[in-house]
Amino acid sequence: MSGKMVSITVDGASALVEAGSSLLEACAAAGAKVPTLCHLKDVSSNASCGLCVVEVEGAKSLVRACVGSVGEGMKVATSSPRVMRARRNAVELLLANHPADCLTCARSGSCELQDAALTLGIRQVRFPRTRAAPKLDVSTDGLVRDNDKCILCGRCVAVCSEIQGVSAISLAGRGIRTRVATFMDRGLAASPCVQCGQCSVVCPTGAITERDDTEELWRELAKPGGTVVVQTAPAIRASLGEALGMEPGSLVTGKMVAALRRIGFDKVFDTQFTADLTIMEEGSELIQRLTKGGKLPMITSCSPGWINFIEYFYPSLLPHLSTCKSPQQMFGALAKTYYAEKAGLDPAAMRLASIMPCTAKKHEAKRPEMRGAWEYWSAKAGASPDTAAYYDVDWALTTRELARMITRAGIDIARLPEEEFDDPLGASTGAATIFGTTGGVMEAALRTVYEIVTGSPLPTLDFEAVRGLVGIKSAEVDLAGTKVRVAVAHTLKNARVLLDEIAAGTSPYHFIEVMTCPGGCVGGGGQPVRVDQAKRLARNAAMYAEDRRLGLRRSHENPSVKALYAEFLGEPLGHLSHELLHTTYARRTD
Amino acid sequence: MPSTTTTQRKAPTLDELIERHKGKPGALLGLLENAQELEKFRYLSEPTLRRIAEGMALPLSQVYSVATFYSFFNLEPQGLHSLVVCRGTACHTRGSLELLETALARLGIEGFREDESNSVTTPDGFASIRTVACFGQCALAPVVQVDGTIHSRMTVGKLVAAIEKLRKVPAPEAPKSK
Numbered sequence: 001m002s003g004k005m006v007s008i009t010v011d012g013a014s015a016l017v018e019a020g021s022s023l024l025e026a027c028a029a030a031g032a033k034v035p036t037l038c039h040l041k042d043v044s045s046n047a048s049c050g051l052c053v054v055e056v057e058g059a060k061s062l063v064r065a066c067v068g069s070v071g072e073g074m075k076v077a078t079s080s081p082r083v084m085r086a087r088r089n090a091v092e093l094l095l096a097n098h099p100a101d102c103l104t105c106a107r108s109g110s111c112e113l114q115d116a117a118l119t120l121g122i123r124q125v126r127f128p129r130t131r132a133a134p135k136l137d138v139s140t141d142g143l144v145r146d147n148d149k150c151i152l153c154g155r156c157v158a159v160c161s162e163i164q165g166v167s168a169i170s171l172a173g174r175g176i177r178t179r180v181a182t183f184m185d186r187g188l189a190a191s192p193c194v195q196c197g198q199c200s201v202v203c204p205t206g207a208i209t210e211r212d213d214t215e216e217l218w219r220e221l222a223k224p225g226g227t228v229v230v231q232t233a234p235a236i237r238a239s240l241g242e243a244l245g246m247e248p249g250s251l252v253t254g255k256m257v258a259a260l261r262r263i264g265f266d267k268v269f270d271t272q273f274t275a276d277l278t279i280m281e282e283g284s285e286l287i288q289r290l291t292k293g294g295k296l297p298m299i300t301s302c303s304p305g306w307i308n309f310i311e312y313f314y315p316s317l318l319p320h321l322s323t324c325k326s327p328q329q330m331f332g333a334l335a336k337t338y339y340a341e342k343a344g345l346d347p348a349a350m351r352l353a354s355i356m357p358c359t360a361k362k363h364e365a366k367r368p369e370m371r372g373a374w375e376y377w378s379a380k381a382g383a384s385p386d387t388a389a390y391y392d393v394d395w396a397l398t399t400r401e402l403a404r405m406i407t408r409a410g411i412d413i414a415r416l417p418e419e420e421f422d423d424p425l426g427a428s429t430g431a432a433t434i435f436g437t438t439g440g441v442m443e444a445a446l447r448t449v450y451e452i453v454t455g456s457p458l459p460t461l462d463f464e465a466v467r468g469l470v471g472i473k474s475a476e477v478d479l480a481g482t483k484v485r486v487a488v489a490h491t492l493k494n495a496r497v498l499l500d501e502i503a504a505g506t507s508p509y510h511f512i513e514v515m516t517c518p519g520g521c522v523g524g525g526g527q528p529v530r531v532d533q534a535k536r537l538a539r540n541a542a543m544y545a546e547d548r549r550l551g552l553r554r555s556h557e558n559p560s561v562k563a564l565y566a567e568f569l570g571e572p573l574g575h576l577s578h579e580l581l582h583t584t585y586a587r588r589t590d
Numbered sequence: 591m592p593s594t595t596t597t598q599r600k601a602p603t604l605d606e607l608i609e610r611h612k613g614k615p616g617a618l619l620g621l622l623e624n625a626q627e628l629e630k631f632r633y634l635s636e637p638t639l640r641r642i643a644e645g646m647a648l649p650l651s652q653v654y655s656v657a658t659f660y661s662f663f664n665l666e667p668q669g670l671h672s673l674v675v676c677r678g679t680a681c682h683t684r685g686s687l688e689l690l691e692t693a694l695a696r697l698g699i700e701g702f703r704e705d706e707s708n709s710v711t712t713p714d715g716f717a718s719i720r721t722v723a724c725f726g727q728c729a730l731a732p733v734v735q736v737d738g739t740i741h742s743r744m745t746v747g748k749l750v751a752a753i754e755k756l757r758k759v760p761a762p763e764a765p766k767s768k
C-alpha cells in the first residue's frame with residue numbers, strides 16, 4: 001500500500017483513509033461496522049452473499065464493500081433504509097433454504113449466519129424453500145458435511161485449493177442445484193481430501209464440522225468401573241481458553257488438567273511425553289540416515305493430514321518420511337502396553353481419548369496399522385489372540401469438542417486451580433511444547449541432535465530462523481563440522497514446493513519439517529473457529545512462553561522418557577521401538 | 591501424398607484432443623465439448639473426465655465443477671432421442687410444467703425431481719428429457735426442443751404427437767442403463 005490517504009465521507013462524517021483500501025476496511029476505519037458473511041480476509045472474497053452492501057453517492061446500484069475500493073471524495077452510506085432492505089433480503093433468501101436447526105447445531109453460538117440474522121433483526125422469513133435437502137457426507141472419520149447448511153460462500157473451496165493445494169472440493173452444478181461437491185458427488189472419503197479440517201475452520205456455518213465423538217465418550221465415562229485416560233496435544237493448552245471465551249493466546253495448561261479431571265478421566269496425561277519420545281526416535285533416525293546413508297532429506301511424520309497428502313499426491317517420495325508414528329499414536333501404543341502393565345490394567349478394557357487440534361487425528365487413530373498394543377499382546381499370547389482387535393487410541397477429540405464437554409459439565413475454566421499432569425506419562429519438556437507451532441519439531445530435534453552429535457550443549461536453545469509464520473523457512477546448522485541444511489513448511493501448498501524440489505532432484509536439504517495447517521497445530525483444523533493471523537500468532541507466542549516456563553527444554557532430559565528406555569524400550573530405534581513406535585506408509589488412491 | 595486423397599476424416603481420439611488443448615488457458619470447456627461429441631451416447635463418462643483431469647493437470651473436482659455447470663454437458667448416457675423442456679419463467683407461466691409431466695408420463699419415467707437433477711433417460715435408452723433454465727425464446731413460450739428442432743407455442747397435444755412420431759423411428763442400439 002502506498003500510504004497515500006484519501007478523504008471520504010461515511011454516514012455524514014468525514015474520514016481520512018488509506019488510498020487503495022477496500023470500502024470495508026475504509027468504513028471500519030471510519031467507525032462503521034459493515035456486516036459481512038462470505039468475505040474472509042486472506043482466504044476468499046467472491047462477493048456472493050450481498051450482506052456488505054453500502055450506498056455510494058452517484059453509483060446506480062448498491063456496492064459490495066468487501067470488493068469495492070475507496071476513491072477520493074467518495075460519499076458512503078452504510079445503514080440507509082435501502083441498504084438495510086437489501087441486507088435483510090439477502091439474509092432472508094439464505095434462510096429460506098436453510099434448516100432451522102440452531103437449537104441442535106454444533107455451530108450455534110459461533111455461526112456467522114446466525115450472527116447476521118441477529119444483527120439485522122430478522123424475525124421471519126418471507127420466502128419459501130426452493131432447494132431439495134441434500135444428503136449428509138459422513139464418509140470420513142474426521143468431518144461431516146451438511147450441504148443443507150451451506151450458504152455457498154466458497155471459503156472452503158478456496159482454502160482447500162489455495163492454502164492446501166488439495167482441491168478435493170469445488171462448487172458444482174448451477175442455479176438451485178449449486179453445491180459444494182467432490183468429484184462425482186461421492187463424498188470426501190472418495191476424494192483426495194486429507195481431512196485437515198481447514199474447511200471446517202473457515203466455514204461460517206455448520207455446513208462442515210468435525211465428526212462429534214463427545215457423546216460416545218460421555219457414555220464411556222459414565223460406565224462404572226472402567227478406566228478412561230486422556231492425553232492432550234501441545235497446542236490445546238494455547239487454544240482451549242480461547243475456545244471457552246478467554247483471550248486468544250491464553251495459556252491454560254494447569255486449568256485444562258483440572259477440567260479434564262472434573263470431567264471424569266481417571267488419568268490425565270500429556271502427548272508432550274511422546275513428543276519428547278518422538279525427538280529421541282526421530283533424532284536418532286536422522287543421525288542414522290546422515291551417517292549411515294539413508295533417504296535424504298528426511299521429512300517429519302507427525303502431522304496426519306500431511307501423511308494423507310504425500311500418500312496421495314507424491315507416493316514415490318514416501319521413503320523420505322521418517323518412520324516415526326505421530327506422538328498421538330506413540331502415546332496410544334505405550335499407554336496400552338508399558339503403562340497398562342505398570343498400572344495393572346487390562347489393555348483391552350482400558351480406553352484412551354486424545355484431545356487434538358486436528359480433525360485428521362480422528363482418521364489417523366482409525367488407520368488399521370494403529371493397533372500396536374493389540375499386536376504386541378497378541379504376539380505375547382501366542383497363536384490365538386484372546387481379544388478382538390482394538391485401537392491404540394479410542395477417540396481423538398478436537399479442541400472444539402473438549403470445549404463443548406467442559407461447557408456441558410458446567411465447569412468455569414477461569415476459576416479452576418492449576419493442576420499437574422499424572423505420572424509417568426505426563427512429564428515433558430519445552431521442546432515437546434513447541435511441537436504445537438510451525439518450526440517447533442525442527443527446533444526440538446535440533447536441540448537434541450546437536451548435543452548428541454557434538455557432545456556439547458547448544459550455545460542458545462532458541463532457533464529464531466525456524467520460528468514465525470513465513471510459509472517456508474530454512475536454516476543451516478553446523479553439526480561438528482557437518483553442515484546440515486533444514487527447511488520448515490506449513491500448509492500443504494508450501495509443502496508442495498519442497499516436494500517438487502525433491503522430485504526434481506534439486507532439494508538442498510537434509511531434514512524437513514512439514515505441518516499441514518497454517519501456523520502448525522495452533523492453527524489446526526480442530527481449533528477454535530473464526531481464527532485469523534493475529535490469533536494464530538497469539539497462540540504461537542503462548543507455546544514459546546510455555547517452552548520457557550518449563551524447567552527442562554530438551555527432550556533427552558525428560559526423566560520419564562529416560563525411565564521408559566531403561567525399563568521397557570531399551571534404546572532408540574531398538575527392537576521394541578520398531579514394533580510400537582514406528583510405522584509404514586502406502587500409496588493412497590481415491 | 592498418396593494416402594490423404596480420398597480417405598474419410600477420422601475423428602480424433604480423446605488423447606489427441608487433450609494434446610491439442612493442453613496448456614491453453616480456458617481450454618477445458620472446449621475440450622469437454624469435443625470429448626462429449628466423441629462419445630456415442632453424448633455424455634462425459636467418469637473415465638473420460640478422469641483422463642481429461644490427468645491430461646490437463648487439473649483437479650478432478652474442478653473438471654467436475656465445469657462439467658456440471660453447463661447444461662449442455664451430460665454425465666449420464668443420453669437416449670436415442672432428446673427432449674428439452676424450457677423451464678424458464680415465461681414458459682413456466684404458460685404451462686411448461688404440464689409439458690414436462692406429460693413427457694415424463696408418456697415415456698414412462700417416474701420419480702424425476704427437478705430440484706435434484708436436470709435430465710433423465712428412459713431405462714431402455716429410447717429418449718432423454720432435459721430441462722433448461724431458459725432457451726431465450728420467451729416470446730414463443732412455451733418452448734420444447736425435440737431432437738434438435740425447436741417447437742414454439744407447444745401444447746400437450748402437439749407434444750404427445752411429437753413423441754409418438756419418435757417411436758416410429760426404431761432405436762438401433764440403446765445405451766446400457768445404469
Ligand code: SF4
Pocket residue numbers: 098099100101102103105106107108109111112113114149205206207
Ligand atoms: S449453521 Fe448456523 S444458522 Fe444454521 S442451524 Fe447451525 S447455527 Fe443455526
Ligand code: SF4
Pocket residue numbers: 143156159160164166167168169188192193194195196197198199200
Ligand atoms: S479437510 Fe482439508 S483437504 Fe479435506 S476438503 Fe477440507 S480443506 Fe480440503
Ligand code: SF4
Pocket residue numbers: 149150151152153154155156157180199202203204205207208
Ligand atoms: S460449506 Fe461452508 S465454507 Fe463451504 S461454501 Fe458452504 S458455507 Fe461456505
Ligand code: FES
Pocket residue numbers: 035036037038039046047048049050051052053064065066067
Ligand atoms: S461479504 Fe461482501 S458480498 Fe459477502
